[in-house]
Amino acid sequence: xxxxxxxxxxxKILVAPxxxxxxxxxxxxxxxxxxxxxxxxxxxxxxILYGIVFGLRRxxxxxxxxxxxxxxxxxxxxxxxxGIVNMALGGNFLDYNVLAEKGYQGQHWGIIAVELGVGVxxxxxxxxxxxxxxxxxxxxxxxxx
Amino acid sequence: xxxxxxxxxxxxxxxxxIAIALVRRLFAVVMLxxxxxxxxxxxxxxxxxxxxxxxxxxxxxxxxxxxMLGTIxxxxxxxxxxxxxSLVPLVIVVxxxxxxxxGTLDMPNFGSPDAPVQQHVGPDYIRKTPEDIHVPNVVTxxxxxxxxxxxxxxxxxxxxxxxxxxLLISGLGRRPRRRKREED
Numbered sequence: 001x002x003x004x005x006x007x008x009x010x011x012k013i014l015v016a017p018x019x020x021x022x023x024x025x026x027x028x029x030x031x032x033x034x035x036x037x038x039x040x041x042x043x044x045x046x047x048i049l050y051g052i053v054f055g056l057r058r059x060x061x062x063x064x065x066x067x068x069x070x071x072x073x074x075x076x077x078x079x080x081x082x083g084i085v086n087m088a089l090g091g092n093f094l095d096y097n098v099l100a101e102k103g104y105q106g107q108h109w110g111i112i113a114v115e116l117g118v119g120v121x122x123x124x125x126x127x128x129x130x131x132x133x134x135x136x137x138x139x140x141x142x143x144x145x
Numbered sequence: 146x147x148x149x150x151x152x153x154x155x156x157x158x159x160x161x162x163i164a165i166a167l168v169r170r171l172f173a174v175v176m177l178x179x180x181x182x183x184x185x186x187x188x189x190x191x192x193x194x195x196x197x198x199x200x201x202x203x204x205x206x207x208x209x210x211x212x213m214l215g216t217i218x219x220x221x222x223x224x225x226x227x228x229x230x231s232l233v234p235l236v237i238v239v240x241x242x243x244x245x246x247x248g249t250l251d252m253p254n255f256g257s258p259d260a261p262v263q264q265h266v267g268p269d270y271i272r273k274t275p276e277d278i279h280v281p282n283v284v285t286x287x288x289x290x291x292x293x294x295x296x297x298x299x300x301x302x303x304x305x306x307x308x309x310x311x312l313l314i315s316g317l318g319r320r321p322r323r324r325k326r327e328e329d
Contacts, residue, residue: 025199030280033195035288041203048211069311076304079297094293104279111280111289114296121300125307126208132315133215 004053011053018046026119027112036115040075040122048130056134068127075121082113151191158184169224175213182206192255196284 026039051059083094091098096110161181168174182205189198253260274286288296 030282030285033199035285038199038203041208045207072307076300079300107278107290114289118300121304125303128307129310132310
């Protein structure tokens with residue numbers, strides 16, 4: 001998309017706020033609407049927009065395939081790991097009350113941890129699916145759209 | 146006012162759906178599907194389901210559109226003209242729609258406090274969340290804490306789905322890291 005000057009300029013302006021908004025949704029999910037799932041999607045959308053306009057090659061320099069594939073698994077590990085940590089601290093699986101002195105503080109930590117897990121997995125899966133689709137040689141020319 | 150907005154949005158939703166069925170250019174179909182998702186998201190906002198609206202806008206209008214465009218780029222740009230038109234699908238769709246409308250007659254009114262869904266565990270969650278979890282967004286409290294097991298299952302589903310896509314169409318043998326090592 002080298003000849004789309006307006007698209008390139010607008011994308012450069014948009015990507016940073018999209019990523020920032022993704023982080024906001026991720027860590028503000030317990031106070032406002034949103035949470036890990038939406039944040040993971042929004043964060044991925046920021047990078048996918050960059051990849052569409054500036055080329056998949058440059059996106060892969062930031063997030064190589066093996067990093068994305070590991071992120072997919074890492075999120076589930078963070079989620080299930082939170083549960084295991086709770087068990088190690090003497091509670092039940094995914095019973096966050098044992099994470100801090102007061103029960104509700106533990107709940108806050110637990111929710112942040114599992115939401116992060118959700119966000120990381122969703123981000124990884126969205127990026128992996130995008131790579132899988134966009135990484136194949138296109139049969140259509142740029143002008144044919 | 147809300148009734149007018151809801152009716153307008155539903156009207157636009159139906160119009161978009163009909164347009165999707167009629168248009169043959171797949172690029173336009175994908176864009177219309179994105180419009181459909183945004184309209185649905187607005188309807189969810191009117192129904193006070195902000196979290197659902199958020200997901201619909203991000204996934205339905207954002208990611209799906211990109212993935213559908215990616216699919217079009219790999220396949221074809223316009224739908225094939227069907228050889229002949231048959232009435233059977235129309236009859237089936239109309240009948241199913243009538244059955245669904247008949248089913249809604251038995252359902253409680255939207256937002257009715259007597260609805261079974263409002264009387265089961267919902268009130269407990271709303272009452273106990275401020276004491277147990279101190280989180281203003283009850284949806285997050287239910288998803289991440291009260292129903293943490295379910296969400297773990299959902300994350301595993303997303304994980305498995307991603308794994309399936311990676312295995313099926315990206316081809317793990319073509320990992321760039323391994324290729325780089327071979328080039329060295």
